[in-house]
Amino acid sequence: MLKTVKEKDFELYKIVEEELNRQKTGLEMIASESFVSTGIMELQGSILTNKTMEGFPGKRYHAGHEVIDKMEILGIQRAKALFGADHANIQPHSGSQANQCVYASIINPKDKVMGMRLDQGGHLTHGSKANFSGKIYDFISYGLDKETELIDYTELERLANKHRPKLIVAGASSYPRFIDYERISNIAKSINAYFLVDMAHVAGLVAAGIHPSPVPYADFVTSTTTKTLAGARGGFILCKNEFSKKIDKATFPGVQGSSHLHIMAAKTFTFKNAMTDEYKVCMKQVVKNAKKLSDALQKKGFRIVSGGTDNHLLLVDLRPKKLTGAQLEEALAFVGITVNRNMIPFDPEKPMITSGVRIGTTAMTIKGMKEREMEEIAEMINKVAENINDKGALDKIKENARDLALKYPLYHGYFDF
């Protein structure tokens, strides 16, 4: 790997090798991560990066577009077919920019928008004050019901009627349950608001048909091609035909300049990969593994937010173990299990501390792990939690985590590795 870089920039090469070794020997359980196929890496490193191209197929601002047009058309066709959408724009450089493009297409600065609270599962781009979304637009946040830890749809409806936003955003970064897209769509319709679903986390599960699709209900659907789609590091937008021109115009020239054609090709490959039977089997296993991990941790005395999971991630409340998210994240990282600290609903701790961790099963499932391995991982997590100050015990768990990771070599699992 990286033959030329090794020769010309050994310092940088060594850093990438070190990261490769970390990925090979660790248990990677960040919910937004996956291992992409070698096809994705080939395309992201391909000669397509040499071409500068603005505009859309047939309407370009640079000559020499004929070949590239074929690629973008293929990618658009595949995205539309995969999700059953009227229109697809595969130019957004990231999930955040996909959301920015939708906002730019239909609302104006200071307009009212509703989105899910960041500290209860939403994303930065759904109205956080630290993000462009919360600075430019007037966001009103909805959240969860304290008892069920599910979206409080009644409150969402009350807020929608009170504030009458122009747009309602659904979708989340750390919500383990299905979202009732139809219900929110009906609320949006009743106040004449647009409806955007950001399905970045669950897009792969939607593609595999094991998670409800937002496409029939939403005016706009945004996503990344990373996370459960397990592909290129970029974003895309789906929308109803009536919005196609507005979305394309908002993307270019509205928000972005030239396209990242090498990434666009990798997205095009991602969509094809997500149509295969092998991919669907893998995604089913991702969900089975998340459910198994959730059950196993629950049996060991952890509290699982909302009592379980419908998707690829779980939120673990660490208060029964008298630990914070920051403490467990650090101790797990020491033994080679990578998760992230995460606010639990109505968390009494600060965002940098938190009472919980978020755990995802996509990457380890792609490597080939199944329910039995999830039980082993739950056992390790529990041992870390119960021996957090015992260096000897942690060293032993580190060995076990490494052994388990090495039993499933990188690039010998699902897809075309």
Ligand SMILES: Cc1ncc(COP(=O)(O)O)c(C=O)c1O
């Ligand atoms: C729901 C959701 N939307 C958007 C994004 C942003 O994607 P990106 O990191 O590609 O900007 C994320 C990523 O964390 C996400 O979870």
